[in-house]
Amino acid sequence: MSTAVNSATYAAMPIGRVPTTLTINGQTRTRAIEPWTTLLDLLREGEDLIGTKKGCDHGQCGACTVLVDGRRINSCLKLAVTLDGAEITTIEGLGQPGNLHPLQSAFCDHDAFQCGYCTPGQICSAQGLINEGKARTRDEVRELMSGNLCRCGAYTNIIDAVLDVIGEQA
């Protein structure tokens, strides 16, 4: 069946909005979403999940990286309505104060940030990298973390932190 805005099927929905079921950090809910809303804006503005950061808003920095069905993507370039049925994990879903994710602990241990703005994206990206299972060596981790810029230049420590967690899992 086709889904179209303003169709009679969705007469109950506000004009122009599309019913979209998303599971965000384990919670499933159907929302009426304007089609031009990016996942990033939905998370930050609609869900108050402000851990995910808006850096460039053009897919050039990686600060907005989240996991969709376990795969890392730039949430700034994804319309939320296209993700109907998907499971989204943000930094808030990976760990919380007092119950840190291993990557969060490793970033602390290795001093893998200064200002911290890129860190949620770095950590979600690193979890995506681990899920992919393609990076084992330092060179491979460097290359496969290259979608996340860090203007403080914490790169060497970020790579150390990711390698630490990969080593623990191996």
Added chain:
Amino acid sequence: MNRFDYARPASVAEAVQAGTGEQVRYLAGGTNLIDLMKENVDQPTTVIDINRLPLNAIEELDGGGLRLGALVPNSDTAWDARVEQRYPLLSSAILAGASPQLRNAATNGGNLNQRTRCYYFYDVATPCNKRKPGSGCGAIGGVNRIHAILGASDQCIATHPSDMCVALAVLDAIVQVTGPEGDRAIPIADYHRLPGDEPWRDNTLRPGELVTGIDLPAEDFTKNYTYLKLRDRLSYAFALVSIAVAMRIEGSTIAEAQVALGGVAHKPWRSTEAEKLLKGQQPSPQTFSAFADALLAGAVGQGKNDFKIPLARKGIVRALKQAAEATPQSQTDKRIA
């Protein structure tokens, strides 16, 4: 971003039926289209979300080739075991492009159809014949460091930014499309086009046509190949010049060699005429240099991109050496052997 109507068809037929119209766009991974919409470079009135269409598989073709579904993400294509084993050049080229996050979202069809990253195309305050026909070209005489050295016109000097398509050009891929008038198969060499006096047309798709897949013919370029990408930083940057080589060596002789360049023209740049200079020859710096000169015949700098001509010449020679010696460029260890 402007407001638009959103539709999510359940079948290819339904999508194509909805897909005609000046301001109608098919939306797949969105990594380029959403960005263009944010910049108001593209302002569709209707966006057709094709992500649910059954075009997301990689399938065997009769005769030993592979069909890459249009909606398979670039990362899944590059890391597919069959692609890695049978078309390592394609895997390498895809992994040289963008970032892991972008490759996870970007699709094969979208990679083909991505627009140029010309600064003037993106900046709606400047003239651009590709974005606004007849408005002029800001890049000619402007900041044109990333622009074309081959096949440009006096109306447009934009380049096609893809890495994947450079490998597809070398592999003689076939683009499968469907549309209001039925199905068509377009050889990759005829898919993208030179700007000429219609620079707004990136490719030869007809109105409403939808890419459904990319066919890779059976080939044996699993040993002597390389994708050498030269850029301002070693990752997450578009090519200034890239070189894809697929070669077959019999004994000590080049039996066959196919070479395409990225980052230098409005489409992957290849010359089957020039490739004749390699066939039947021993691999040698002299042979490779003669070929480079032939492939770059007619190259013209625009001022700020003049460096691309010697860069391409050296890159071609280096890439041919890598392929001949079966030492393809690593996309993780970035040292150039």
